Amino acid sequence: MLGADARTRSGFVVLAGRPNVGKSTLTNAIVGAKVAIVSDKPQTTRRAIRGVRTTPDHQLVLVDLPGVQRPRDVLTERMQRRVESELRDADAALMLINAEQGIGPGDRFIAQLLKQAPLPVVIAVNKIDRCSKHQTAIVLQAAADLDVAEEIFPISASGGQGVQTLVDHLASMLPEGPFFFPPEDRSDQAEHVLLAELVREQVLRRTRQEVPHAVEVEVGEIEQRDDDLMYVRAVALVETDSQKGILIGAGGRMIRAIGTAARRELERELGTRVHLDLTVRVRKSWRTDERLLDRLGIE
Template sequence: MTRSGFIALAGRPNVGKSTLVNAIVGRKVAIVSDKPQTTRRAIRGVATGDDWQLVLVDLPGVQRPRDALTERMQRRVERELEDADGALMVLNGEQGAGPGDRFIAAALRTAKVPVVIAVNKVDRLDNPGTVLALQQAAELEIGDEIFPVSARTGMGMKPLVDHLIALLPEGPFFYERGEGSDQPRDVILAELVREQVLRRTFQEVPHSVEVVIEEVEWPRGDLALVRALLWVETDSQKGIVIGSGGKMIKAIGTAARRELERELGSRVHLDLSVRVRRSWRADEGLLDRLGIE
């Protein structure tokens, strides 16, 4: 007998959902950044054991829609919850439960699936701080199980995973063993590049950048040529991404190349270019082509 199913992750931006997905899967399938709203697509991470398979849907940060991009992200949240076998709400233990968490909890109360809470980043708390964070989680009044965890160190992760597995219905696996994500290769590569942009830019730039992989060639077996295009919304953002004398784009490219080499298992030559496309986040046609549903 095997169990398999989908668990939707919900939580405020920057509570560590992507880190948690990567920890459960055992490899990077979702990019990590200290910037809010890192996740734009519902990245499916696939964790497979001897007789179980967890398909983790790392939802975009639940928020009130403010433009075409965030409206799409919010619709995706609602749709994924409808199709899930369970939901996992992630809280930032350092920050406690605030208005944003209560907004999400209210949305999860209407979900017709079991809800579990993970209080993340407890490795950074002392015992009284952990107790307080767990009390605040209980006051959200959703679900009946709360797990203190650290996705970064792995602390408390096994009991959480065991509980999520118990929520899964009996059924065959959805993905082959060894598959860590259902995202197309080019989307994974683009996200790895965007991760490095997020880590190095500030103010308005992170949310205004999208990365598209234009081409991947293999001139020989041990070398991949990757051409990537970075969309920004203004000339000033383009200047920031390129940097004085091209220093910023070079730093982004150097760091991104290392990530692409780990993903592709070969040497990589990365060719980055930056273009301005004003108000791309409100361009429904472009969002369609980017696969942001």
């Protein structure tokens, strides 16, 4: 831990919820920077991403958990083990519910999981800006009926409504103690992992069906070539030749579109011009390759 005044508070809050409820969007909103990629595809988050929000009196470390799911392969087994580990080590849990969709079996499963964890739970009902007051009230009552949370907050992660009130409450739940990270840090992700995720985000935005879940991105080289130019070499891994064909697209149009959009995101993150060398490679059954998953930072 880093030295700080004894009156400061710091701790870890796990963010749990069904796929596509807005966990990554909320993490980015609370941190004030892009530390988690955003997509409308389920199971976008593969890593337990730590976003760090620091003020003079508290440091809130958000852990955006991979989507809770039944393990299907080595990749999802790792994701599920990480969920269980983070729940054991956290100071509090924030369960996120989609106001548009209401309470479903997945929410009830997560609520039961959180009831078994020895930590206080708060619920945030997200996307209220897309719902009527009546619909929001119904979901808030259904969230209360889950009987898992001390407090329930209606919010809009994308619009900011209710987010500060939620953050203030989470900060009040943290134990007293020094900070875990330097005040300027926004995440504990390694740079090559964050850049790879930004590239993968653009793949997710442009592909459908089986392709998003079969793609992973590895950044193998980051080199300052000139004073204002960073060279980044990235490889998009897929499992079949047909997926490779989809990702490259007719005449290479798909991969060029992905590369152009990804380069802009990398330049925004790095604050400099970027030359992105993006290729596609078939790596059969990469989701069961333990050594590769280690290298990709999927613990």
